[in-house]
Amino acid sequence: MTREGTGIRLKLQVSKGFDLRFDQLSRLLDFGARWDAGPRIPRDEVTGGIGLSMGQAESVSSHGVGMGLIKLGTYRPTDFGWLVHAHDLFFDNLATLWVCHYLLGSNRRYVVWNRMTNAVLPGAVDPLTVQSAATAFQDLKARFSDKSVNEHVPKEIGSFFRAYTHQSFRHLHYLRETGDATYVLSESSAPVPPGAFLAILLIYRDRFHPGASGLEVPTICTADHSPGRLLHLDELKVRALLNQLHETGQLAIEAKADLDQVRFRPAQTWLTAIQTYYEQ
Numbered sequence: 001m002t003r004e005g006t007g008i009r010l011k012l013q014v015s016k017g018f019d020l021r022f023d024q025l026s027r028l029l030d031f032g033a034r035w036d037a038g039p040r041i042p043r044d045e046v047t048g049g050i051g052l053s054m055g056q057a058e059s060v061s062s063h064g065v066g067m068g069l070i071k072l073g074t075y076r077p078t079d080f081g082w083l084v085h086a087h088d089l090f091f092d093n094l095a096t097l098w099v100c101h102y103l104l105g106s107n108r109r110y111v112v113w114n115r116m117t118n119a120v121l122p123g124a125v126d127p128l129t130v131q132s133a134a135t136a137f138q139d140l141k142a143r144f145s146d147k148s149v150n151e152h153v154p155k156e157i158g159s160f161f162r163a164y165t166h167q168s169f170r171h172l173h174y175l176r177e178t179g180d181a182t183y184v185l186s187e188s189s190a191p192v193p194p195g196a197f198l199a200i201l202l203i204y205r206d207r208f209h210p211g212a213s214g215l216e217v218p219t220i221c222t223a224d225h226s227p228g229r230l231l232h233l234d235e236l237k238v239r240a241l242l243n244q245l246h247e248t249g250q251l252a253i254e255a256k257a258d259l260d261q262v263r264f265r266p267a268q269t270w271l272t273a274i275q276t277y278y279e280q
Contacts, residue, residue, distance in 0.1 A: 010111045012144060012152040014066045014104070015159040018059035022091045022168040024052060028060050029069060032076045033085045041075040066110050067100040079271055087278040091168050095196035095277055098231065101172060102200045106207060106225045111140065112156040117230045121175075127182035130157045174232060185232050192231060194244045195277025198251065200227045201262075202270035214254070214263035217242065250276075 027050040035041050041049075046057050057075075064070030069081040077085055080099075088096045104110060105117035120128070120136045137153045161183050164175035176186040192200075201220065205212050208225055220242075221228035221235045228238045242262055246253040250273070252263045 008108050010140075010143065011109055012112060012140070012148060013156050014062050014110050014113060015156055016055065016059040016062050017155065018056055019159050020063050020163040020167050020169070021060065024050065024056065024060045025064055025069070026089050026091065027051075028057070028064060028075065029077055029081055029085050030089060032070065032074075033082065035076065039074060039076065046075050063104075066104045066107060066113070068103040069100070080274070083271070083275055083278060094171065094190050095193040095199075095274070097169060097172055098190075098192050098196045099199055099203075099274060101169060101174065102203060102227065102230055105230050106204065112137065112153060113160055116157065116160050118225055121185050122229055122232070124184070127178050127184045129182050130154050130161065133157050189232055192233070192237075192241060193277065194241055194248070194250075195273060195280070197227065197231075197241045198245055199270040199273040199277070200231070201251075202264065202268065202273055205264070206270065214261050217253075217255075217260045217262065220262070 028046070031046065031049045032041060035045075035049075043054060043057070046052075046061075047054055050057065050060075052060065061070055061075055064081070065072050068078055069084060070076070071078050071081075084091075084096055087093075091097060091100075101117075104113050106114065108114050115136060116133065120133055126132075131154070134154050134157060137149060140153070141149050161175065161177075161181075163169045164172070165177045165183070169175075171190060173186045173189045176184055178184055201215070204220075204225065204227055205215060208223075209215060217239065218235075220226055221233075221238045223229065227233065228235070233241075242251070242253060245251045246262075251265065251268075254261050254263055
């Protein structure tokens, strides 16, 4: 790991050498929710409790931390993790998957997943391979050793591609394998439930515009780390989702005079948004 000028500690690998497995993540969430012997679960209890090797358990936990489901260093659920445990333990709901996708992809700490969703895939003209995508990370050799970048980045990109084509993220239809291990963004991704989109909007606000009571619609559509960019939604789809949320009173669209923005309700959080979605 290393730090950028922003002070963010970068990690080349979320996967720690293992692919993202949502069935294993379900087991860890359930084990962590049932644990009642302290705030932190010892590693040997985790491996025995969910039937995985230490390396696999660390990988599952790392993915869970990146998706906001597991507390760092404890193996216990976060508030979001508790909601998923209660309402969607097996990750069958597209809303859960889209929120997990955004939480991981928009986190600049996880530099490979972040760049892939925010820059590499949106900017790609031709289908990508692991090797061609890896060229976008050569600047990291100024912060990591050449050996680390050359070894870990291609492995992590491969894990990223498999997560969206062979593991549960495939249900998002976000990425399409075109053959011969080449990949492109899909033009027909799975629908984003409005409640999930609201949660993602609020995560975006909290991470990149903290304290803002509203956001400009063009920013939501195309800005770095924006929901439109990371979910691969064009402006028409973004505005349709915003209109649905406006009609149900979950946010307000202000589109008069020179205004083209949305305004959030007071004290509205992304966790209350996703909880409301689950409980409807």
